[in-house]
Amino acid sequence: MKKITLLLFFTVFSYLSSFGQIGINENFDSGMPADWTGAGFFGTATQSCSGQSIRDNLWSFSTTGQLLSPNIVGQSNETDLSVSFDYKIVDFSNTSNATAPGWGSFTVGYSTDGGATWINIDTIDDSNHVTSSTCATMTYTVLAADLPSGSDFQLRFDIVWSAGD
Known part of the structure; x- marks a missing residue:
């Protein structure tokens, strides 16, 4: 059976204010940090984008993951x-x-209320993913109007497998 691995090397950050907006900068070089949670995710240096990465292995008996x-x-x-x-x-x-097209999708989202509600930033799927064994960089901007002063911030990645066994 062929299994699909979603390899994610995250560097999640913000620099846009000299006083600092919300500061998360994680390269996962030491594996999964204690304050991150990842159902199905694990750390490895094998075929990572740089250093170590966090990945999830999706297939017919493990069809979803969340980080x-x-x-x-x-x-x-x-x-x-x-x-x-x-x-x-990648496979x-x-x-x-x-991995060939038809693998599934993953959604990037955030919460400003401790995870009670989530706002989707983007969904990566066959319509916008370029099939490649090299890493792609995704960059998004959450507008200031969507992050009121004093609000919380939490980032979420939801992965769904569709095919590939």
């Missing part, structure tokens, strides 16, 4: 927030092989 940053409480200073990460979607059996 959550810690909830950063009350740090928003009402400036734009940049979210950036590198990712690639589990040979992580140098890009």
